[in-house]
Amino acid sequence: MDRDRMCEIVDGVRARGGGDVDRMAVVLFDTLCGLGADEVVAFHRECGRQHRRMFVDPLWCAGDFAIGPLGDDLFADLRTHLLFRGLEVVDEVLADPDALAGYLPAPPRRRPRPGAVRGGAAPAGPLAASADTVGLPAARWLLSRRGPGVPRGGHATRWGCCGRWDV
Template identity: 30%
Template sequence: MDETGFWEIVQDANDAAGGDMVRKCNVLKQKISALPAADAIEFAQQFDAMMGKAYSHTLWGAAYVINGGCSDDTFDDFCSSLISRGRQAFERALSNPDSLADEPDDDEDWFYEGYQYAVTDGVVAAAGDRPQRRMPDQPEGTEWQDEDELDVLLPKLSAKFGWLTGRTA
């Protein structure tokens, strides 16, 4: 399965879900589990490749601003939820994480834990097992050192989520 096929399945699940994240996960799991085993494994590999592309300090900063903090597990949920939004939103966020300020403000769906589980469950149903995940050791890009840097790095997100300098601790 190539990247285009991967994104088609993600988009089909989005279209069928009508904005409901639980339904989106259920549809995604069904679609993956209906694939031949080799395709399901390749879907998982594409998913992991997209997770790797999203593994950057700047996107982690975006997640930090949106959530008011962000652990490594929460960032994984954020990246998988970003994938769930579809190819256009994902690629726009990769090239300009501050563009996430233009996405719908649906707090629950920014960090939805179940999307990556839907991938795993679908792959296991189709192939019997999920291949070992291969993720980068470190996020890409320059690490921000202080929370106040996020105001400059992500001004639209900072304004939208009340992260501007001068906030009360």
């Protein structure tokens, strides 16, 4: 399977899925079930080629900056997200990693905490000083995507653009 055929399948899945990730997964499954075994294997290989093409430090660093420290799994999820946006998006982000910011979902809007006074003094308590920091909404959004904490044990996590690894 060539790149153009894979693009046809991805574009069809995106169009019929309407942007809903769960619906797109069902549509992709149905589409692949309608193909022969050789075509499914070829689709998988072409997706793998595109994933390897996106496995570059500038994209990883842009993801680190936009989302937070990306481990291997989250970086793979990011590449899949970009792939199912279309190869035009992949090409654009590879040419200019700063363009990644335009293709990420926005973090949810921050809701006021109970007892917080809008425009007034911050609520008292041990976390009051850090509760209104700028990075907190983004951190909450990131943790909701990844779960609490940093993966440890058998997982390798790459921290930032410095190339340091935490195992």
